[in-house]
Amino acid sequence: MGKTSSKEWTRIYLIYGMDQWQTFVFLLCQAVLFSILSVLYLHYFNQISTLFETLLSIAAVHRGAARFVAGFTGSVTALSALCLFYAAANFFYSAVPLHSEMAQRMVDTVDEWSTVRLALDLGCCGRGILLNALAARLKKEGGSGRVIGFSGPNKARLAATLRAAKVEGVEEYVTCRTGDPTKLPFLDGSFHVVVSGTFLHTAGRGHRAEVAAAERGRAMTEVVRVLKEGGVGVVWDLVHVPEYVRRLQDMKMEDIRVSERVTAFMVSSHVVSFRKPTQHVHGPPEVRLDWRFC
Structure with a gap:
């Protein structure tokens, strides 16, 4: 799947x-x-160095150390600014564009959508990006399938989710419920x-x-x-x-696949997909890396 265009990003943010x-x-x-502190530090560096000299002279520290301490402090301030800008940009990207891209990848993990009659989005996170991606695929297949979005007891968020489904033109395929995920x-x-x-x-x-x-x-x-037996589960978390993965292995799930690491909200995330066996399986299941998520 190609990268999301800036026009598509704008549309996604407007909807969700x-x-x-x-x-x-x-x-x-x-x-x-x-x-701003970094710029001020650079502009008033000599004055700040003099202040450090005064402070360090009380502790009988060599005067040459004052400029080093002043420079080190300024460098840390500038690096902190860069790190915070990166964190803000990553959070901005992860909140919607990345969520949209990962939703499409998760939907593509299921091979036979024509046979799907009922799907569940556990978490229904955000404004329903994943939920609506599932509904859009069901609509594309032209069947009578339906997807249920399940989340915590935040009815205001569910209202926003249903509004987004209406804008996407998939409201007839979507139902929302609240409760305890355990x-x-x-x-x-x-x-x-x-x-x-990103819910579990x-x-x-x-x-x-x-x-x-x-609880997880x-x-x-x-x-x-x-x-259902033979059904497919896909979790991005x-x-x-x-x-x-260990829990799925203990429950003898089949075809367990783990994606490569994706950085989201400044931490590592992966997608794990699996299939529920149609009959009891003996022996430990195989776990494979699935590079389709790269």
Whole structure:
């Protein structure tokens, strides 16, 4: 798949907006502040060096060290500004354009959309980029399929998700529900496809590490439970993907594939896809790297 054009970026931002924009604004303001400090440091370097000489002379430190300390402090300030600008840019890119690109890649992981009648987007993150990508594929196939977006109890966000689906022209294919991702209100084997984008890591957030890990494991178990036999699961998440792979191996899932690392929100992320076996499988499943996600 080609890179998203600037025109497409604009369209995506207009439709979906940007969740957690406060974080982006905070990073950008900090970057601008450190940039201003760096310029001031450069402009008033001699005066600052003199101030350091005065301060260091009290501690009987050699005067030559003052300029080094002043230069080092200025360099750290300038590097901090660059790092903050990079963090802001990465957050801006990850929030929508990268999410859109990864959504399309996740959708492309499923080979037989013509046989899909019911799909689940666990997390329904942001304004529904992944949810609407699934719905658009179902619409393209011309069938009677439907996709359910499931998220936490934020009804205002669900309203925004449904508005975006209407703008994308896929509202008739979309339904949204709220609840606990570790206790999905669906029967066993309800869905042909289950996907989740940067959501499972939020299960158990705020608890101790071992409790949070157990909650993520329960959420992954629920993903497998609601999949039909032969169904496909695709999870894009941050940091904890090796943990999910081990859980999938323990549950004897088939065709487990892990993508190359993708930097999102300044941390590593991967896509793991798998297939639920149609019958009990003996022996450990194979885990492969899938370079289609590169």
